[in-house]
Amino acid sequence: MQPTATSLVPHETPTVSYDTAGSTETARMLRTLIGNLDGMVYRCRDDAEWTMEFVSEGVRRLTGYDASDLLFNKRVSYEQITYPDDRERVRTEMYTGLRAQGRFDCEYRIVHATGEIRWVWERGTGIYDIHGKLQAIEGLIQDITVRKESSQALREAERRYYNLFENAIEGIFRTTTDGQYLDANPALARIYGFDSPAELIAQLKDIRNQLYVEPSRREEFMALAKSRGSVSGFESQVYRKSGEVIWISENARAVFNEGGHVVCYEGTVEDITERKLYQARIEQQANFDTLTGLANRSLLHDRLQQGIRSAAAYGTRLAVVFVDLDRFKFINDGLGHHVGDELLRAMAERLRSSVRDGDTVARLGGDEFVLLINGQRGPDAVALLLERMLHAIAQPWASPQGDFNVTCSMGVALYPDDGASAETLLKHADQAMYRAKEKGRNNFQFFTAELNALITERVELENKLRRALERQQFSLHYQPRVDMRTRRITGAEALIRWHISDEEATPPSRFIPVAEEIGLIVPIGKWVLRAACAQNKAWQDAGLPPFVVSVNVSVRQFRQDNLVQTIAEVLRETGLEARYLEVELTESAVMHDADQFIAMLGELNDLGVQIALDDFGTGYSSLSYLKRFPVDRLKVDRSFVQDIGHDHDDATIVRTIIALGHNLGLKVVAEGVETEQQIDFLRANDCDELQGYYFGRPLPGEEFRRAFLG
Template identity: 80%
Template sequence: MKSSATKKDAAPEIVSNDSLVQSRLPARTGTASRDPAAAPGKTLAELLATDANDAPAFDTTVISGETARMFKTLLGNLDGMVYRCRDDENWTMEFVSEGCRRLTGYDASDLLLNNRLSYESLTHPDDRRRIREEITNGLQLLQRFDTEYRIMHASGEVRWVWERGAGVYSEAGDLIAIEGIIQDITERKSSSQALREAERRYYSLFENAIEGIFRTTLDGQYLDANPALARIYGFESAQELIAKLKDIRHQLYVDPSRRDEFMRLIKARGVVANFEAQIYRKNGEVIWISENARAVHNPDGHVICYEGTVEDITERKLYQARIEQQANYDTLTGLANRSLLHDRLQQAILSAANYGTRLAVVFVDLDRFKFINDSLGHHVGDELLRAMAERLKQSVRESDTVARLGGDEFVLLINGQRDPDAVAVVLERMLSDISQPWTIPQGDFNVTCSIGVALYPDDGDTAETLLKHADTAMYRAKEKGRNNFQFFTAELNALITQRLELENKLRRALERQQFELHYQPRIDMQSRKIVAAEALIRWQVSEHEIVPPSRFIPIAEEIGLIAPIGKWVLRTACEQNKAWQDAGIPPFVMSVNVSARQFRQENFVQIVADVLRETALDACYLEIELTESAVMHDAEQFIAMLGELNDLGVQIALDDFGTGYSSLSYLKRLPVDRLKVDRSFVQDIATDADDATIVRTIVALGHNLGLKVVAEGVENEQQLEFLRDNQCDELQGYYFAKPMSASDFAHAVFGSTE
């Protein structure tokens, strides 16, 4: 089988050159006979009897007649090559069946007596030594040999073959020949290798998969688990998981009923897809998983186990929760946001319609929140919003909804009330809860709110209408003095409509040059001469429509127009004062009111400096009036700004003094020139002992601090006498003159025709 021919008549050009290799391999044991007829030992028939597929070769010279023809036909149809070879160094072939060509691509005559080449020369070089050793060992042990190896087909293709054979012995026990069969097993080998490769890949996937893979019994015992499943569940290994997880329902599932649902689904459908549940890891940590599983059936159709995969979806669940939180809840307060409010409002309307109850839509706006937020800082404003949100939640039931629309605006949905009086009781409690002192390092603050209420179905039957009407009622509450609640009415709706129209007109008032300044003189008590004039804005919407400041200034504050309007007032007043001076009128101070929002502009001091430079007005003839409450809410910051104004030479006055809550420790540090006593105290000083005491105190306080004191709202002789007796420095009011236009002021006060 395995060597080159040595016969002299062998064609030298095709004789194998493996003789050197073969000379180093052991020869088959025994004495080889060159006469096939002298082979009375184990016969070909005996070898055939060992395997129906194994048909060893024989020499047809020992068989004749019909029997020979039968065996020749049999061997010709056999799937493989039958051979008989000598036990010499080259295993010279004495017989080769017709299957030789199908197996090797060579004719049987090429191999017979190693005519052109030996069979061993066809064996793959890497397999030759192993095959010779295996065959030799089998012969030495007087056993049949059975082996697999590769051969080189005549086409150059490598093929796998299976060979089975045995020695033929004489009666004396001497080996006289070797007989066997060789079959092509390339296809089986390929299939086997493919199967092994598939098994290897499956095992690799099983072991290295990111997802957990499992197989369990019908009662929940783990049969198999991969390392990924062990990691997901927090075990050191799959073996530990299988050993310790004996009760999936209670040991694994946070909610055992989820396991019941899993089993119900897989029994009903045979599969479970994307089944989500919370489970315990080994250390007690709770995570989310998603399972896919199927029932495995035996050939009889009975379920024998379950198999599937597990994915840790905790991060995805947390992300979804964050997305849902962001989509439906306010990030600052944790309350429902506008989107979720709208959904709940729709549901509440349907519920109220079904049960015949009222639904209260309550619009809540914190009073003066912008002032606190701007003066104390946004971080304090955020803390205030969180605190008020919590108070609102405590004021209603769990079944009610509290939402934040943005800024300091909140909406509450109060369900199940049957009459407005029941809603009013809730709102009274809410006002009380909100107004409780709010304590922070900066001090105690009493925060109030304005509330508007719209009822379903009385005030509307859609979400949009109810929200709009509640908002309208809230603005009415602010107009009523804040810290109260108002129910929506048709009359209120008309008032709000007017307000919106006014707001739209106000936005265009500057560009249409509808504003005008009036001036009211301030008188020195001793000399009775004019020492200053206060510039007061007026809005002439049309020839027949004049809007007083008390009505449009709050709107301008709310919609952010106060800063540009205030800048216009400052410039116009300075220009007018300089024009009067240029006309020869004796110089006096021009007093300009500045709102808290305008004063908080980062560049306010620069704006004042620019206006003075552009109008050429000396700074000592400009006085900035600020309300006491505006300064005291952020005194530290404002002290620096007031100092910068003082450095410019601008005078400073505290307006409405006595109505706020001044801190004397700050007041003595403020670079202020005047205190202006609010008109509410001056009005009744001749008849009200408390007002008289307050005014005396303010005058004394101002003088002790080195400040001048101005009394506003002086309207009669009695007030004048009291103020003179208590040494008030300056006076302002209708007793002397009402606010006048620039031309009327110049004519009435100075006799000028300007």
């Protein structure tokens, strides 16, 4: 019988006995057993090439080579197919194992016949002669590439998980059910302000009470995790190590044992403080006024709807109060918007401090506010509250520019008495507020059916006023101004009148404020200026002695950039010399925007127009400004002149104004003169000019000529 491929070569093969059938069967069984092993059984020499003397049939599966290729290094030696980087290590491990234990095992790589690198595991023992010298090595080599790759994949996965755990931006944790940390990554430590995960785990022993600002959040977290198996986006406020409060969002799951009991929680934590702050800013901008911090129009509407539903449910009244600051425009335009803003903030705080926490104070814009006062039983309770508010608002307000007494006008509409919808209640409260303005300001008015009729009348008046110019319904009346000593006419004040029809005349006190509010005062004022200049020029052309005609200019007109140009054009068109026109401005209007007005007054002065300061004594004059104004006359307000005969204070004020005017080189005009007693007082104090009913009432142009000019 010839030897098989896995047997020793013929000249090296030991003698095999075939004497009995039993020995043959034993050899067959041995070959079968070795051939079925998962791997290669071998015997090799102890030389540099690991020369193989015997290899089993598993050699092809293991190396890709046939036994004949490998036996006695016919085609390739086992040393050659051992991966070069592993050869020295393998030899060292084999000898070390043989010396220590008489056997060895090691893992290394081989180069398969296909060129593929494979991992193998080898276990072997040494064969020694009678002298103890190593003669050969016998053993088993198995392919462990799959196991090795799995192990490497597992280690790689562990490495990646570790890197992810250690380097994650989000905090990662594992906690016990009783609130202790089992694991934490560096990110979680940073979020909570600890130097390391170890410090966090050591110090946070009671998550419920040490971490959460609201300890009940821990119970909510565990309940959700247990019932749902996980929680997502669970937002809470927590304490950092320093005591600082931050917002976090947790995503976590409950880990159950085989019995269905929660053994721990694991998940992630994200610091969302910046997002929360941003959301708060967005919400603040969406629902709150940026200047005052009060509710804005949008939030007011929501609160008003809620208030209506609540009042309907509990059978109470809801008071909707419209608040408007009185004469705010003079301060805002006169002293500057920065001062106006400070005033609005101060008034907003006064309103807020006057109501309960459950009520609402909103700012609609400008100086308009709305109050929602819940749970009221009737008008009397609301009236008491508003009385306190009026008092609070009216307290002096101090600013670097001086102390100011600011008042407000309020209008009240009650739900359900005055309306069932938010729009209706706001409309009626607004109308009631305008009624308070008409009643003299610094008061409140409740909405009534009578008021509704008045508002309707007001709207009708506005509509008629818008068409008055084109329908030529305006006319001018003139009131004389006389010299104290000579009693000769030195000038006349042009006063507007409105005749809607031959039967219907509307007094200036009725329509001028409306014209101011709706912006018609500018075109009306321009008409007055042109008509007065034309009339004065007509009197001069008729041969009458020339004198000055005064025209009142509103603050709104004066703020027009082209006012000086407009006056120059009117003078040019009418042919009137500038020195025969006088522009009258109220003291309070000029003083509230003194720096701006100084330049414009200078331009008017350069034009040759005379300038008078009207209603002097009622405003907030500053001598530092007054001496810089190119003013020709001070007109003492009629309210001081009226009682100079028997009111010591008024007499003192008038004397002071006259002295002040003369010291500044100005002429002083007393308005509202009606009695000889007043004239005697004014003469005694050297007043320059007089104007009032004592000398004549305002008359149309032609009647004025016949009465005063001859």
